[in-house]
Amino acid sequence: MTTLNKEQIQTLVGLIVTTESDQITCDDCFGQIGEFAEHALNGRELSDGMKIIQQHLQQCPCCKGEYEALIEALREVEFQA
Amino acid sequence: MSTVNHDQWVERLKSDGNIRDEAIQELRDILLRGLTATCRNRYGNKVSPEDVVQDALLKVLDKIDTFEGRSKFTTWAMTIAVRIAISEMRRKHFQDISMNDMLSDSMRFEPEAAPDPTFGQDEHKAGVMAKLRELIEISLTDKQRDAVHSLLNGMPVEVFAEKTGSNRNAVYKLVHDARVKLKQGFEQAGYEAEDINTLFA
Ligand SMILES: [Zn+2]
Numbered sequence: 438m439t440t441l442n443k444e445q446i447q448t449l450v451g452l453i454v455t456t457e458s459d460q461i462t463c464d465d466c467f468g469q470i471g472e473f474a475e476h477a478l479n480g481r482e483l484s485d486g487m488k489i490i491q492q493h494l495q496q497c498p499c500c501k502g503e504y505e506a507l508i509e510a511l512r513e514v515e516f517q518a
Numbered sequence: 519m520s521t522v523n524h525d526q527w528v529e530r531l532k533s534d535g536n537i538r539d540e541a542i543q544e545l546r547d548i549l550l551r552g553l554t555a556t557c558r559n560r561y562g563n564k565v566s567p568e569d570v571v572q573d574a575l576l577k578v579l580d581k582i583d584t585f586e587g588r589s590k591f592t593t594w595a596m597t598i599a600v601r602i603a604i605s606e607m608r609r610k611h612f613q614d615i616s617m618n619d620m621l622s623d624s625m626r627f628e629p630e631a632a633p634d635p636t637f638g639q640d641e642h643k644a645g646v647m648a649k650l651r652e653l654i655e656i657s658l659t660d661k662q663r664d665a666v667h668s669l670l671n672g673m674p675v676e677v678f679a680e681k682t683g684s685n686r687n688a689v690y691k692l693v694h695d696a697r698v699k700l701k702q703g704f705e706q707a708g709y710e711a712e713d714i715n716t717l718f719a
Contacts, residue, residue: 445670450650450718452669453704454711456697462687463675471589471597497690499674506560507600510552511593 459496466493466500474507527591531582542575548592549574549599556600561607570606574599605676612677643717646709653703662696665689 441449473490476483483491494501530541553567553574578595585594654663668678679689704714 441670446647446650447718448670449666450714452697453650453700454715456694456701459694463690464687467597467601469588471593474597475589475593496694497675498669499676499686499690502674503601503604506556506604507597510556510596510600513555514548514552514592514596 455495457492457496459493460489461493463493463497463500466490466497467503470500470504470507474504474511477508478511528582528585531579542579545578545592545595546571546575549595552596553599553603556603557607560604561611564610565603565607567603570599570603574602577602608674608677609680612673612681615673617681646704646714646717649704649707649709650700653700657699657703658696662692662699665692666696669693 469486469490473487473494475481476487494504527541527545530537531545532538533541550567550571553570557563557565557567557570574595577598581598585591588594589597654666658666664682665675665678669675675689675693676686678684679686682689701711704711
């Protein structure tokens with residue numbers, strides 16, 4: 438038996454209510470994350486293919502963490518279009 | 519960022535001698551700058567960017583034929599480098615945590631997290647909590663409960679997968695399916711996602 442504290446319950450509820458369908462795996466996401474990051478950094482409109490990546494990032498905290506780290510790294514090397 | 523286009527990067531990295539050495543050095547500098555930013559303030563600074571950059575370069579050179587040009591070459595290389603860095607950071611961060619602390623046959627809620635029925639909204643909240651507890655018990659498999667519980671303890675699915683001999687895609691799906699089941703359970707019981715969220719916000 439384990440015990441969830443208030444924050445964990447809040448997180449769990451957040452995970453439940455934000456659950457949407459997701460068509461891809463983490464590996465699929467990784468394969469296109471560079472392209473997605475460039476879209477985001479350039480403020481380009483997302484194609485349907487890129488929207489699927491966005492959807493996975495909204496569902497997957499693990500990939501989202503990596504994506505945020507990637508954006509930080511790309512900004513550091515003065516990413517330009 | 520270098521103005522060299524990605525075809526030139528591939529060509530230079532696949533050539534011999536000075537051209538290749540210079541390209542490697544240039545790429546190394548770019549990756550190191552990015553990694554230094556990434557490794558700062560993440561998972562307690564336990565990973566050195568210099569260590570990661572070496573592994574990253576090897577992997578980039580190893581996988582160079584799989585580069586499709588969907589992004590800039592340096593962006594592609596950076597995705598590989600950042601992935602290695604984050605994986606290493608997560609591994610180190612969670613290395614001393616035993617899976618026994620993460621697994622459980624059931625979950626309950628801390629008493630202090632339980633709502634106080636003397637306040638107006640809390641009766642409704644207590645109902646939601648009871649439903650949540652019931653759904654966790656009844657509709658999730660043991661594996662799903664373990665994976666969700668680990669996630670709530672801050673363990674990324676990547677680490678959970680490694681510690682349980684599974685793979686990331688499978689664990690992600692396990693958790694996602696659990697979320698879908700819990701959401702559907704609430705919907706079937708007549709709870710709207712928005713209402714629930716407001717109660718716990
Ligand atoms: Zn993912």
